[in-house]
Amino acid sequence: MSRxxxxxxxxxxxxxxxxxxxxxxxxxxxxxxxxxxxxVSPIPTNPQAQNRQxxxxxxxxxxxxxxxxxxxxxxxxPEDEFLLNEADVHAKAVAKPMRLGSLTVMCLIFNRMIGTGxxxxxxxxxxxxxxxxxxxxxxxxxxxxxxxxxxxYMELGLTIPIYRIGGIEVxxxxxxxxxxxxxxxxxxxAFFTTCVFGIAFILLGHVAMNAIAFATSVxxxxxxxxxxxxxxxxxxxxICTAFAACFIxxxxxxxxxxxxxILATVKIAILIFMFILGMLxxxxxxxxxxxxxxxxxxxxxxxxxxxxxxxxxxxxIIFAFGGFNQANYVIGxxxxxxxxxxxxxxxxxxxxxxxxxxxxxxxxxxxxVEYFSAEDPFxxxxxxxxxxxxxxxxxxxxxxxKLLSAFMAVSSLGNIIVMTxxxxxxxxxxAKEGILPFRSLLSRSYPSVRIPIRALWGSxxxxxxxxxxxxxxxxxxxxxxxxxxxxxxLSTSATYTLLVDLYSYTVDAAFxxxxxxxxxxxxxxxxxxxxxxxxxxVVHNGDCGDGDYGRWGAVVGxxxxxxxxxxxxxxxxxxxxxxxxxxxGEGWV
Numbered sequence: 001m002s003r004x005x006x007x008x009x010x011x012x013x014x015x016x017x018x019x020x021x022x023x024x025x026x027x028x029x030x031x032x033x034x035x036x037x038x039x040v041s042p043i044p045t046n047p048q049a050q051n052r053q054x055x056x057x058x059x060x061x062x063x064x065x066x067x068x069x070x071x072x073x074x075x076x077x078p079e080d081e082f083l084l085n086e087a088d089v090h091a092k093a094v095a096k097p098m099r100l101g102s103l104t105v106m107c108l109i110f111n112r113m114i115g116t117g118x119x120x121x122x123x124x125x126x127x128x129x130x131x132x133x134x135x136x137x138x139x140x141x142x143x144x145x146x147x148x149x150x151x152x153y154m155e156l157g158l159t160i161p162i163y164r165i166g167g168i169e170v171x172x173x174x175x176x177x178x179x180x181x182x183x184x185x186x187x188x189x190a191f192f193t194t195c196v197f198g199i200a201f202i203l204l205g206h207v208a209m210n211a212i213a214f215a216t217s218v219x220x221x222x223x224x225x226x227x228x229x230x231x232x233x234x235x236x237x238x239i240c241t242a243f244a245a246c247f248i249x250x251x252x253x254x255x256x257x258x259x260x261x262i263l264a265t266v267k268i269a270i271l272i273f274m275f276i277l278g279m280l281x282x283x284x285x286x287x288x289x290x291x292x293x294x295x296x297x298x299x300x301x302x303x304x305x306x307x308x309x310x311x312x313x314x315x316x317i318i319f320a321f322g323g324f325n326q327a328n329y330v331i332g333x334x335x336x337x338x339x340x341x342x343x344x345x346x347x348x349x350x351x352x353x354x355x356x357x358x359x360x361x362x363x364x365x366x367x368x369v370e371y372f373s374a375e376d377p378f379x380x381x382x383x384x385x386x387x388x389x390x391x392x393x394x395x396x397x398x399x400x401x402k403l404l405s406a407f408m409a410v411s412s413l414g415n416i417i418v419m420t421x422x423x424x425x426x427x428x429x430x431a432k433e434g435i436l437p438f439r440s441l442l443s444r445s446y447p448s449v450r451i452p453i454r455a456l457w458g459s460x461x462x463x464x465x466x467x468x469x470x471x472x473x474x475x476x477x478x479x480x481x482x483x484x485x486x487x488x489x490l491s492t493s494a495t496y497t498l499l500v501d502l503y504s505y506t507v508d509a510a511f512x513x514x515x516x517x518x519x520x521x522x523x524x525x526x527x528x529x530x531x532x533x534x535x536x537x538v539v540h541n542g543d544c545g546d547g548d549y550g551r552w553g554a555v556v557g558x559x560x561x562x563x564x565x566x567x568x569x570x571x572x573x574x575x576x577x578x579x580x581x582x583x584x585g586e587g588w589v
Contacts (some may be wrong), residue, residue, distance in 0.1 A: 111418035117319055128310065128316070146352075156180075161174055173337045178511050185515065185518035207480050214409020250448070251450050253448045259417055271356075275362045281365060287387070306477045326328065327341060363381075366384050424472040427475055
C-alpha cells in the first residue's frame with residue numbers, strides 16, 4: 001500500500017522501499033545551521049535530476065521518479081525533492097525554518113473569510129428573499145456549503161500531487177491550490193488548465209478591491225468621505241496599503257505572519273462583540289428602543305421574492321463565505337500538514353460559520369427589518385451600532401458608525417495581508433510551470449531580514465533564515481496598482497463591485513465548479529471500469545497494491561464520506577472506507 005510522506009513526519013523509513021537505498025534526487029538546499037542534508041545521512045546526489053519544467057523523468061540507480069498524471073512522467077520539482085529527501089534523511093532532523101503552525105493556518109482562513117461580506121451582505125440577502133426565516137435558512141445553507149468545500153479541499157490538499165517513486169506512490173502536499181488540483185484532474189491537453197488558471201489568477205488574484213474597501217472605510221472612520229477629493233484620496237490610500245503589505249511580506253516574513261495572526265484574532269473578537277451587542281439590544285433597560293422619527297429608514301424599491309432573487313441571495317452568501325481554501329495556497333509551508341492543517345482548517349471554517357449565523361441573528365434582533373435595504377447608505381452593521389451605541393448620547397450617535405467603519409477597515413486590512421501572503425506564493429508556483437516570461441526570476445525566493453522577535457518574550461529559539469518570493473510580490477503589487485489606476489473613471493464603489501465580481505465568478509465560482517465536475521467525472525468513470533482511478537485519496541474499485549479488489553470510498557481527512565462495494569480478488573483485506581490510502585492501482589487517467 002502506498003503511504004504519504006511529508007515534512008516533519010515521524011515515520012520509520014523502513015516502511016518505504018526506497019528508504020534504504022541511495023536517493024535518486026539531487027538536493028539543492030541545506031539546513032540553516034550550515035549542515036547539508038548529506039551531513040545528516042549519506043544521500044548521493046544526481047545532477048541529472050530535472051525540475052518539473054522538463055518532460056524527462058529524473059533517474060537514479062535505474063529507478064525512475066515520475067508523476068503518474070503525466071505520460072512518461074516528469075521529474076520532481078526541487079521543493080518536492082527537498083521534502084522527500086528531508087523525510088528520507090531522518091524524521092527528527094532540523095525542520096525547514098518557520099513552517100506554519102495550527103494557529104497560523106486558522107488565522108489565514110479567519111482573515112480571508114471574514115471580510116466586508118458579513119457587514120454588507122445581510123441587507124442584500126433580505127432584500128432578495130423578503131423573509132427573515134428564509135434569510136437565516138440561506139445563511140445556514142451557506143455554512144453547510146463552506147464546510148463541504150473545506151472537506152473537499154482538505155482531501156485535495158493532502159493528496160495532490162502524487163508521485164510514483166520506485167513503484168511507491170507518494171503524496172507531497174504542495175502550495176498552489178487550484179493550480180495543482182486542476183492540473184491533476186484535467187490532464188489533456190497538456191498545460192491547458194495551467195495556462196487558463198495561471199493567467200486568470202495573475203490578473204485577478206490581487207488586492208485592489210480589498211485595498212479600495214480599506215481606504216473607503218478609513219475615510220468613513222475619519223469623517224472625510226464627503227471631501228471633494230475623496231475619490232483620489234481613496235485610490236492613493238489603496239496603493240500605499242498594497243505597497244505596505246507587499247513590503248512587510250517581502251522584508252520580514254515572520255512579521256507578516258504575526259500581523260496576520262493579530263488581525264485575525266481582532267476580527268474574531270469584533271464578530272463576538274457584535275453578537276453580544278445585538279443580544280443586549282433586546283433589553284430595553286440597556287439600550288432604549290429606536291423610533292422611525294429618530295432614525296428614518298431609507299425608502300427601498302418594492303420587490304417580490306422569486307427563484308431568481310433566491311439564487312442571487314445565495315450567490316451573495318457564497319461570496320461572504322469565500323476564502324476557506326486560503327490555507328491550501330500555502331500548504332507546502334505548513335509543518336506536518338496532516339496534523340497542523342487538517343483539523344485547524346476544518347475548525348476555522350466551522351467557527352466562522354457559527355459566528356456568521358450568530359451575527360445575523362444579532363442583526364435581526366437589534367435592527368427592524370425596514371432598515372434591511374440594499375439602497376441604505378448605512379449597511380445593516382452600521383445600523384446595529386447606531387441603534388445600540390448610538391443611543392448612549394448625542395456624541396455617540398456620530399461616533400458609533402465611525403467605530404464600525406474602523407472595524408471594517410481592520411477587516412479589510414486583514415484580507416490584504418493574507419491575500420498578499422498567499423497570492424504571491426501561488427504566482428510563484430505558476431511561474432515554476434514555465435508559462436510566464438522571466439520564469440526563472442519570478443520563481444525565485446530570496447532571504448528576508450532576520451529580526452529576533454522571540455527575544456522580546458525571552459525565547460532562546462534561534463531566528464532562522466526565511467525565504468520570500470520577492471519577484472512574485474513585485475508582480476502582485478504591480479497588477480494591483482494597474483487595476484486601481486485603470487478603473488479611475490469609475491467610482492470607488494463601482495470599482496470595488498467590478499473587481500469583486502470578476503474574482504468571485506472566475507477564481508471562486510468557475511474554477512471551483514471545474515474542480516467539482518472533474519471529481520464527479522472521475523468518480524463516475526471509475527464505476528464503469530475495472531481500473532483503479534485515483535482522485536485525491538479516493539480509493540476506487542481497482543487493482544490495489546497487494547492485488548486485492550476492494551471498495552472505494554472518498555476519505556476526507558480520514559473521515560469516510562461514501563463508498564461502493566467491489567469484488568474481492570486474490571486475497572488480503574477489503575478497504576471498507578475507514579482507511580486512508582493515498583493512491584492505489586495502476587490505471588491513471
